[in-house]
Amino acid sequence: MGLTARIRTRDGWAVSHAVVTVADATGTQVLRAEADPEGAVRDTTALAPGAYTVIVTAVGYAPAAASALVTASGRAEIGTVTLARRGGTALPPPGPWTVDPAHSTVGAVARHLGISSVRGRFTDFTASVEIAPDDVGKSRVEAVIRAASIDTGNTVRDTHLRSADFLDADAHPEITYRSTGLTAAGPDRWTVHGDLSLRGVVRPVDLDLAYLGTGADPWGGTRAAFRATADLHREDFALTYNQVVQAGIAAIGTTLKVELDVQAVQGESLPQA
Known part of the structure; x- marks a missing residue:
């Protein structure tokens, strides 16, 4: 009964x-x-x-x-x-999640000469996600990126990007992001509010986040997938170096598009290889 x-x-x-x-x-x-x-x-x-x-x-x-x-x-x-989820939005189950760098990408896209794009990515980073059990808006995201790990596929360009003209990686070796809140933006979509520290400058930056779902992995763990984007204005972070070429066209666009493809493993640490 x-x-x-x-x-x-x-x-x-x-x-x-x-x-x-x-x-x-x-x-x-x-x-x-x-x-x-x-x-x-x-x-x-x-x-x-x-x-x-x-x-x-x-x-x-x-x-x-x-x-x-x-x-x-x-x-x-x-x-x-x-x-x-209330409002039709969804997130993974509550608790800690650890981003797996081996199956995640932190990338950026810049316009070049006004006609094409140059893509780069950071190869050295750590990040964690904490999904709040009761008020999802209190969930947290933290990430630390090594500025010197920038990789655009061109050694000369990468060396210049690490210099004081751009990332100034020697003086500011870490790029950090710490969330301050989370707002539902539609089914499976969220806006992550947070502070980005880049080149010693801290500015609020919102991430447009899409939750792609969860599933088991071959190593006995559970993974969640996300995709996030944001637009950064270079001058907001003192990234003002540029070169004007013919007809007054700047070599580098004023906006950087950040593109994140993330896999996170449930738990406070990654499984041992």
Whole structure:
């Protein structure tokens, strides 16, 4: 006898803090139960045969309703109830996630001569993500990038980019980003608010973030994928070096487009190789 149910996100993750409320045909609450750490509800309260309404709620998620028919045995099997993030947006399960540099890219694109683009990436960086359990807006992102690891595929250009004309990697070896908040921007999309420290200058920078989903990896872990972009104005970070070529056209555009493709592993550290 009693009620059983499984509470999951659309990716199949357990919602451990869900609450299930059952009301009879008159609207009277007859049962209230909480999900266990695995998102399972198993309540042994005897229910009279008949039709009931089941409401499932959890902080940060939109409520979900289901119907239940209690048989003569006094048992109601609700099955799996899927909860969507409030506002239709989604993120991975709460807790710490560690970015895997081997399967992530931190890149930037600059216009060259007004007609083409030059792409570069940083090869040495660490980053972590903390998904808040109750208020997703309090989730955190932190990243540290070694400025000297810039790689555009051209040794002469990379040496110049590390110099005081650009990144000044000797004086400012680290580029850091620390988030200050998170705002839903649509289904699976978020705006990450944060402070970027580049070349010794700190400026607020928003990242347009898309959450691409989660899945198991071959090493027994769980991974989440993200893509994020941002536009930076070079002069905001004292990156004012330029060269004017013919017809007054600047060699380098004034805007840098940051492109991030990220895989994060669930947990506070990466698995041992």
